[in-house]
Amino acid sequence: xxxxxxxxxxxxxxxxxxxxxxxxxxxxxxxxxxxxxxxxxxxxxxxxxxxxxxxxxxxxxxxxxxxxxxxxxxxxxxxxxxxxxxxxxxxxxxxxxxxxxxxxxxxxxxxxxxxx
Numbered sequence: 763x764x765x766x767x768x769x770x771x772x773x774x775x776x777x778x779x780x781x782x783x784x785x786x787x788x789x790x791x792x793x794x795x796x797x798x799x800x801x802x803x804x805x806x807x808x809x810x811x812x813x814x815x816x817x818x819x820x821x822x823x824x825x826x827x828x829x830x831x832x833x834x835x836x837x838x839x840x841x842x843x844x845x846x847x848x849x850x851x852x853x854x855x856x857x858x859x860x861x862x863x864x865x866x867x868x869x870x871x872x873x874x875x876x877x878x
Contacts, residue, residue, distance in 0.1 A: 764845045764853045766800060769807060772854060773798055776861045777869045797864040798857060807843040807853070809860035816841045819856050828856065839863070 773779055773790035780791050787808075788800040799808045808831065811819065816839050819828045827847045830836030841860075843853060862870040 764807075764848055764850055766802070766805075766845070768850070769798075769800060769845065769853075769857075772857055773861075776858075776865070777872050778865075779861070792861060792865045792869060795864045797860045805845050807845055807857070809841050809843060809856055810864055811839045811841050811856070811860055812863055813837075813839055815839070815856075815859050815863065819852070819859070828852070 770781065770788075770790075774781060776792065778792055779797075782789050782791060784796065784799055786801075786803075788802070789796045790798045790800075797810050800806075801808065816830055816836075819841065820830065824847075827844050829842055831840040831842055841856070843856060845853070858873060862874060
């Protein structure tokens with residue numbers, strides 16, 4: 763389980779990440795681009811992933827925990843995460859991947875794990 767407080771702390775720990783409202787949701791952005799949103803009513807995160815990463819995270823987790831948005835946005839990589847069910851380690855990996863998907867390379871490189 764991941765609380766909103768934990769989600770916010772993780773999202774804002776990334777270089778140049780900001781928090782802004784986005785319709786009825788809270789969004790987390792880098793250079794004005796959204797990499798994650800929070801839906802308080804449903805206790806869900808929505809992350810911007812590549813199609814490949816979306817498939818990997820949906821398969822690695824349980825499809826009832828991490829799954830594509832059920833419309834054209836899902837085909838663009840927008841992925842829902844059930845915060846009440848997801849393990850923190852999996853969520854941290856997915857959120858980091860979403861940030862790196864949206865952030866300029868120079869910022870993403872600051873947090874990517876080096877290949878060893």
